[in-house]
Amino acid sequence: MNDMSIMERAVSQTENKISARKVQVYYGDKHAIKDVDVDILDKTVTAFIGPSGCGKSTFLRCLNRMNDTIDICRVEGRIALDGEDIYDKRVDPVQLRAKVGMVFQKPNPFPKSIYDNVAYGPRIHGLARSRSELDDIVEKSLRGAALWNEVKDRLSEPGTGLSGGQQQRLCIARAVATQPEVLLMDEPCSALDPIATGQVEELIDKLRSEFSVVIVTHSMQQAARVSQKTAFFHLGNLVEYGDTDEIFTRPRDPRTESYISGRIG
Numbered sequence: 001m002n003d004m005s006i007m008e009r010a011v012s013q014t015e016n017k018i019s020a021r022k023v024q025v026y027y028g029d030k031h032a033i034k035d036v037d038v039d040i041l042d043k044t045v046t047a048f049i050g051p052s053g054c055g056k057s058t059f060l061r062c063l064n065r066m067n068d069t070i071d072i073c074r075v076e077g078r079i080a081l082d083g084e085d086i087y088d089k090r091v092d093p094v095q096l097r098a099k100v101g102m103v104f105q106k107p108n109p110f111p112k113s114i115y116d117n118v119a120y121g122p123r124i125h126g127l128a129r130s131r132s133e134l135d136d137i138v139e140k141s142l143r144g145a146a147l148w149n150e151v152k153d154r155l156s157e158p159g160t161g162l163s164g165g166q167q168q169r170l171c172i173a174r175a176v177a178t179q180p181e182v183l184l185m186d187e188p189c190s191a192l193d194p195i196a197t198g199q200v201e202e203l204i205d206k207l208r209s210e211f212s213v214v215i216v217t218h219s220m221q222q223a224a225r226v227s228q229k230t231a232f233f234h235l236g237n238l239v240e241y242g243d244t245d246e247i248f249t250r251p252r253d254p255r256t257e258s259y260i261s262g263r264i265g
């Protein structure tokens with residue numbers, strides 16, 4: 001091996017956070033994800049786009065083993081986080097989900113105080129040795145989710161009493177509190193108004209300085225605004241993956257072209 005290829009290997013190892021190879025997902029007999037290969041880069045926002053039912057959410061859920069919770073769902077292939085197979089028997093899915101956090105379509109705060117929503121993960125993963133360390137994590141996570149100033153005087157009030165946009169940022173703070181390496185977001189703005197959507201999009205851009213973000217979105221405008229990489233799915237296949245600018249201006253596959261020009265959807 002020459003020096004250049006060693007260097008190239010080093011670069012690709014630092015940039016790749018998740019590598020998926022030959023991933024298949026079945027719900028019973030239904031083949032929902034077909035032979036998907038993709039690399040998710042570190043400190044990058046990757047958007048998954050494609051028509052309804054094409055498998056975006058299914059593939060997203062493979063990345064932190066959320067599909068394990070669906071009885072009829074079977075995942076095959078290899079998905080590695082920093083080179084380690086996340087489906088290895090020795091991997092604890094609960095620990096994995098702290099590293100690969102998730103934010104859902106509908107904000108789903110726990111029926112607990114704002115403070116306890118954020119403190120929940122650090123408590124169960126033993127990330128704080130004292131109350132003051134826990135206070136620091138809660139404050140840092142709420143600041144990280146651009147929510148601190150709005151809630152700092154009412155941390156003991158229920159999280160469910162916040163507005164929809166604030167609840168979604170609370171859920172982001174909850175995910176950020178376990179110091180994830182990857183944050184998965186499944187249509188995180190679909191229940192939000194345009195102002196709250198703008199705030200969450202700004203936040204996504206900030207978060208990528210710390211970890212990699214993967215977002216499923218139905219909005220091509222949103223994908224274009226927030227992501228650097230885009231993956232287009234169609235009927236369970238990953239049809240095209242590349243720089244977001246390229247995908248939206250010079251798609252290589254006619255199916256991508258049809259989707260972004262609104263002919264399939």
Ligand SMILES: Nc1ncnc2c1ncn2[C@@H]1O[C@H](COP(=O)(O)OP(=O)(O)OP(=O)(O)O)[C@@H](O)[C@H]1O
Nearest residue numbers: 027030032050051052053054055056057058059070
């Ligand atoms: N729990 C489940 N049980 C059975 N089939 C499922 C389940 N979840 C998804 N599917 C099927 O798998 C396929 C992919 O669904 P998925 O929700 O991943 O698509 P999607 O691209 O995220 O769709 P949408 O944009 O409408 O949310 C669909 O045909 C869907 O009906």
